Amino acid sequence: MTPLMQEWSVLKLTIVTSVALLALTVTGCRGSEEPPASGPQASPAANGVAATPSTGVRTFTIVPAESKASYIADEELFAQAFTKFGLPAGWAKVVGTTQAVEGRFQLDLARPAAWLGENAFSVRMNTFASGRDMRDNWIREKGPRFNDYPLATFKATAINDNPAAATPANPLSFNLHGTLTIRERPQPATFAVRARLDGDTLRGVATTRVRLSSFGIETITFVDTLTVADEIALEVQFAGRALN
DSSP states (O other): OOHHHHHHHHHHHHHHHHHHHHHHHHHHHHHHHHOOOOOOOOOGGGGGSSOOTTTTEEEEEEEEEGOOEEEEEEEOOOHHHHHHOOSSSEEEEEEEOOEEEEEEEEEEEEEEETTTEEEEEEEEEEGGBBHHHHHHHHHHSSSSSSSSOOEEEEEEEEESOOOOOOOBBBBBEEEEEEEEEEETEEEEEEEEEEEETTEEEEEEEEEEEEEEGGGTTTOOOOHHHHHHHHSEEEEEEEEEEEEE
């Protein structure tokens, strides 16, 4: 190889090396840069519920005077029920009610399923009245012993379904999942909720079914007199007044 060819080869190698080094440097700089911000973004939350509410969120507090909680139990009466209480044998529904209901809930009225705020209520079970003092006193003092465990609470954890925006003309309908605690025993529960916005008040009803045995309540039975089915219905008719 001639001296001229050697110099040209060295020059070519130097140019190629410089270009390669420059490309690596540019690539490294780009990799270390943070992507440009595209405005605030909501972080995802559990159960598919957005962590950031919209401006449509409103807070409601339950008005006890306009609300009511009930249990609906199936009671089977035997022959002695007529002798003792004048009640005919057969199946009957027993309903106990109380207005000792408290709670508050938050809803994004524009996107009800997109964000879950504070949604909880409580019921004082030792105030249930069924129209028979003997039954009510027994429930409070014996059996379920609601005088010893007066408070039932429900705390929501997720909204199922995808209800449309709440308006006076459009009632809400969805399932509310959460934890129901009775006699200090928490159990998963789902309330079917139907509600309608009426001015500054959200009125509706929430219902579920539970087993008494899930909360440590043994079968309620009196020999030759009556027995109560393990599964009962719980219903809360609520009126929530808007705070904002």
